[in-house]
Amino acid sequence: DAGITQSPRHKVTETGTPVTLRCHQTENHRYMYWYRQDPGHGLRLIHYSYGVKDTDKGEVSDGYSVSRSKTEDFLLTLESATSSQTSVYFCAIGEAAGGNYGYTFGSGTRLTVV
């Protein structure tokens, strides 16, 4: 979507290898999120960031780490990929809008761990 891009769009990797997914925004939004989407579970929050170097865990954070060294970039790292991390990963950005928060989602990264 305009203002937010994810890379790569598709990736196949082997079990045990490290993988980094990138989320880049041009909207200067404060909040950034990483979700995974799996059948039967909907979207689940992995990690989120509320500013540069400020991050926190979501509901499914085990096996994942994140970094945000610049406002525009939020990186998700799988230190040692496992087959259970095969999923579609979505990044989102959020900003306060009229007392609530408006969100924009990226196009997703389909990750397959073999």
Place this chain on the structure above:
Amino acid sequence: KNEVEQSPQNLTAQEGEFITINCSYSVGISALHWLQQHPGGGIVSLFMLSSGKKKHGRLIATINIQEKHSSLHITASHPRDSAVYICAVSASGSRLTFGEGTQLTVNP
């Protein structure tokens, strides 16, 4: 029990039909969001509601805060409306909690 429940899970309609997708939630919220996801595609925000009703083209979203319930209506449905529709709520702060989505198929 999930904090956000959608119904139905799957919905098949004929072109032109009026469609309703429901969302119930169990927590106090500051806003409710309706999202759309086409097959293989990204997620698009349709509406953000904190009260009342919003309309955009053939889409109408309503919310009843007292009953903790929201509906998404599609009038004069079209095959291009076929997608997964996702309800999400923000309780406090900026985090969203999502329903599992409703798969809508509109046949010509």
